[in-house]
Amino acid sequence: MARFQHALIIGASSGIGAALARRLAAGGTRVALVARREGKLKELASAIDGEAGEERALAYVHDVHDRDEAPELLQRIARDLGGLDLVIYAAGISHNVAFDEFDTAKDADTIEVNLLGAMAWLNPAAERFGRLGRGTIAGIGSIAGDRGRPGAPAYNTSKAALHTYLEALRNRVGRRGVRVVTLKPGFVETEMVAGMGKLPMMVSADRAAQIMLRKIRRGSVTAYIPARWRVASWIVRSIPSCIFKHLKV
Numbered sequence: 001m002a003r004f005q006h007a008l009i010i011g012a013s014s015g016i017g018a019a020l021a022r023r024l025a026a027g028g029t030r031v032a033l034v035a036r037r038e039g040k041l042k043e044l045a046s047a048i049d050g051e052a053g054e055e056r057a058l059a060y061v062h063d064v065h066d067r068d069e070a071p072e073l074l075q076r077i078a079r080d081l082g083g084l085d086l087v088i089y090a091a092g093i094s095h096n097v098a099f100d101e102f103d104t105a106k107d108a109d110t111i112e113v114n115l116l117g118a119m120a121w122l123n124p125a126a127e128r129f130g131r132l133g134r135g136t137i138a139g140i141g142s143i144a145g146d147r148g149r150p151g152a153p154a155y156n157t158s159k160a161a162l163h164t165y166l167e168a169l170r171n172r173v174g175r176r177g178v179r180v181v182t183l184k185p186g187f188v189e190t191e192m193v194a195g196m197g198k199l200p201m202m203v204s205a206d207r208a209a210q211i212m213l214r215k216i217r218r219g220s221v222t223a224y225i226p227a228r229w230r231v232a233s234w235i236v237r238s239i240p241s242c243i244f245k246h247l248k249v
């Protein structure tokens with residue numbers, strides 16, 4: 001199982017990204033935390049440092065819409081940390097979209113954050129790791145990307161495209177010793193789903209992070225979080241379109 005000394009998490013200020021950072025740091029990994037909310041990042045970094053009794057977390061304020069910044073910031077983070085062997089793209093948004101709403105601005109924003117931001121960060125990560133012949137990349141997709149549902153067309157599309165991009169990246173740099181892991185969580189208790197009530201098979205962010213790190217360390221190709229979503233997703237994908245279009249799943 002791989003152990004990581006230096007990790008970068010994009011989308012680390014809350015939810016799954018923050019839980020991943022806490023768990024990695026508790027195991028001795030130095031972590032770089034990237035997101036927009038400076039207060040949240042600083043709070044998390046000082047909690048991590050406090051628990052570790054040393055500086056183990058570095059915070060960087062960045063908006064993933066600013067794609068041109070990513071390559072240089074990634075190199076700066078690697079220098080600041082003293083190396084880099086794991087990059088996780090956890091940033092994501094899910095706009096509320098009414099059933100009869102067709103809002104291109106919201107859809108474009110979803111693609112910008114969930115897909116183009118991932119490409120802007122993971123391309124330079126793949127380039128760096130490919131050159132070095134080692135390293136691990138992980139991207140957080142979703143079970144939502146396995147089927148086009150009526151409630152969230154752009155979110156579903158962004159995650160389906162992210163899954164395909166990660167597979168292609170794996171097939172590009174895998175042969176050079178770089179691992180690329182696609183993570184597909186079901187429902188996780190975070191700000192993203194706040195107010196949606198009790199959702200099926202929901203797990204805490206910490207539990208999701210624990211499973212994700214196990215899969216990342218093993219170098220899994222595609223992991224459902226938790227694993228029972230693999231069966232649920234297989235069933236959902238097997239439903240013919242003529243039936244699926246009438247369902248609210």
Ligand SMILES: NC(=O)c1ccc[n+]([C@@H]2O[C@H](COP(=O)([O-])OP(=O)(O)OC[C@H]3O[C@@H](n4cnc5c(N)ncnc54)[C@H](OP(=O)(O)O)[C@@H]3O)[C@@H](O)[C@H]2O)c1
Nearest residue numbers: 011013014015016035036037063064091092187188190192
């Ligand atoms: N919760 C679920 O049920 C669920 C299920 C499947 C997949 N996922 C995926 O899991 C990932 C993490 O989401 P979460 O559930 O942990 O929700 P969350 O608590 O809302 O976390 C989202 C993270 O993305 C960051 N982010 C959003 N827009 C950004 C931007 N423009 N620039 C930089 N960072 C940005 C946020 O930081 P700032 O706001 O500080 O920038 C935050 O750190 C997402 O990709 C989500 O799609 C979640």
